[in-house]
Amino acid sequence: MTDEEVTQHEAAEPVDELAAVVRERDEYLDALQRLKAEFDNYRKRVARDQQELAARAHERLVRELIPVLDDLERALEAASLHEEAKLEDGVRLVHRGLADLLVREGLVEVPTDGAFDPHSQEALLAQPSEADEGTVIQVLQKGYRLGDRVLRPARVVISQGLSGLETSG
């Protein structure tokens, strides 16, 4: 309607342009408001999802630990009844259960055969030895990693080589 009116006189072009720009402006404002609302909702959903996700990852693992706890309690029962063989079997069962679970969860033992690796190992001691200098000769505590991350370095003794032997000998 307004368009038809304005085409009748000279002012037509500017008014037409104004109407077009007003329309554009209103469309952008509308899109902006809708996007803002969408973004807000998204943010809220993400906050909920993240809590949920963390809770679920956690729940799954806790759930898997329940049978380990069961086996452990049965082993304790055997201990209180002085059933040594049953206790020992029970402990083996618990160990296998927990070790398997942790492997499934991605836990990997840090390898300790070969040269000392400062990224995954901690040298607590260096000793003269016939092994090549700088190689691991004893593991005091196992190390573990999960994916790329070292959760605990292996605590090791490394060789000082034969020169160390001669010095101490």
Add this chain to the structure above:
Amino acid sequence: MTDEEVTQHEAAEPVDELAAVVRERDEYLDALQRLKAEFDNYRKRVARDQQELAARAHERLVRELIPVLDDLERALEAASLHEEAKLEDGVRLVHRGLADLLVREGLVEVPTDGAFDPHSQEALLAQPSEADEGTVIQVLQKGYRLGDRVLRPARVVISQGLSGLETSG
């Protein structure tokens, strides 16, 4: 500057209005584009964060299980050396370690004193008993919940009451 010029003639108002609307339109378009970019970045970051978050929740718990595994391995060592007392102590240590960890993680044992609760308990058997009808008289397997969720119902025997006793007697 433009404002001063346009106030001099009749065309002033429409041109002025057009300029203002154009400015508004451009501002909204600009804001819209910036918000779109921000939203996109946010979405990408969220995707990364969620993976990270799940991995971290998981990592923390796996990390806490390593000392339990250590204690278990020491207990196994004691077993292989036939050090029974040490083995038993070791198993107690492992049990306390794992049970404490699970309590810290929010695991709660399903209570079984009192009336049977179908939401957290599973009745495997009903037996005549002097206990009130419908109460739990024996726990065959402990149940656990985490927050609101029952991870495993307690498996129980419930009382049929004295009428049950008379029938069977």
